[in-house]
Amino acid sequence: xxxxNLTIYDIAREADVSIATVSRVINNPExxxxxxRAIVKAVLEKYNYTPNAMAxxxxxxxxxxxxxxxxxxxxxxxxxxxxxxxxxxxxxGYTTLLCNTGDDLNxxxxxxxxxxxxxxxxxxxxxSIFKNDKIKDIILDYMPxxxxxxxxxxxxxxxxxxxxxxxxxxxxxxIKHLIERGFNSIYFVQGNETLNTLRKAxxxxxxxxxxxxxxxxxxxxxxxxxxxxxxxxxxxxxFPKINNERKALIFIDDYTAIGAVxxxxxMGVDIPNKLGIIGHDNSTFSICSEPQLTTIxxxxxxxxxxxxxxxxxxFNNIQVSKSVIVQPELIIRETT
Numbered sequence: 001x002x003x004x005n006l007t008i009y010d011i012a013r014e015a016d017v018s019i020a021t022v023s024r025v026i027n028n029p030e031x032x033x034x035x036x037r038a039i040v041k042a043v044l045e046k047y048n049y050t051p052n053a054m055a056x057x058x059x060x061x062x063x064x065x066x067x068x069x070x071x072x073x074x075x076x077x078x079x080x081x082x083x084x085x086x087x088x089x090x091x092x093g094y095t096t097l098l099c100n101t102g103d104d105l106n107x108x109x110x111x112x113x114x115x116x117x118x119x120x121x122x123x124x125x126x127x128s129i130f131k132n133d134k135i136k137d138i139i140l141d142y143m144p145x146x147x148x149x150x151x152x153x154x155x156x157x158x159x160x161x162x163x164x165x166x167x168x169x170x171x172x173x174x175i176k177h178l179i180e181r182g183f184n185s186i187y188f189v190q191g192n193e194t195l196n197t198l199r200k201a202x203x204x205x206x207x208x209x210x211x212x213x214x215x216x217x218x219x220x221x222x223x224x225x226x227x228x229x230x231x232x233x234x235x236x237x238x239f240p241k242i243n244n245e246r247k248a249l250i251f252i253d254d255y256t257a258i259g260a261v262x263x264x265x266x267m268g269v270d271i272p273n274k275l276g277i278i279g280h281d282n283s284t285f286s287i288c289s290e291p292q293l294t295t296i297x298x299x300x301x302x303x304x305x306x307x308x309x310x311x312x313x314x315f316n317n318i319q320v321s322k323s324v325i326v327q328p329e330l331i332i333r334e335t336t
Contacts, residue, residue: 067115088308116142128195170296170328171207183248191226191252231259248276258289277335291334
């Protein structure tokens, strides 16, 4: 008997049981008597038999597969999230399909079509860049009954669930801390134009006014290119404007912030005595910085675990919340 051509019919014939019994041993072993289960398992192990995944999906109405859409897997924030999610779903018996979409809307839509064709059990979208009515519509067309969990974006329909970080709280912690450290001129440095960036900018304005910082917060929102190189270029451009007034910068993320920290130090700026710097995400970059970076921990590990558990609970008919808000934490290090 050729192992590569082995079918469930061959297993049933050699074990002298029905095809239904073999199927139950594979999918619902608790429904088969210990004696018959042992006989069938012995034959399965003898031939190292692996059930056809597509056939199992048809029988169980489940492919045991989760689709994950991420805009940029090189972003350490999303890399960490994808790693956590893959480990969780592997533990629960699922395979994950990671799709790196970039900023191309058509590519995002095409990946949704592809994942629909693969009959995924659930879809995860990491990042606010997936806030788009066309994306929502295509999901409703191709995956109307598939649970979809998003991070930092809400698309309120029956099968959508969201997990978001409270940026307002994070900015409030940061500005209060900077005021306590004697900084009287505070700026927010934004990067790429996404919904999450806009929320951080709005949160900065609210926290700025609530803490009665002098001036117009909108005038204290600066822009730089995202990334370490962008941070360096920003520092070079800002350097001539640094005077005796102590300034503080809250960056869109750690990656951009450490580029600025490095360049400011190279130019002789005293951090934190003359210039305070805060990043976002509490990534590995924040402790690789010299000095180590104060940062707003946006709780990516907690968010990823909530996303994974939300989908798994849905699969197990356990009630879940449609929207979860996660509280950030200010991690105080050497740049403030």
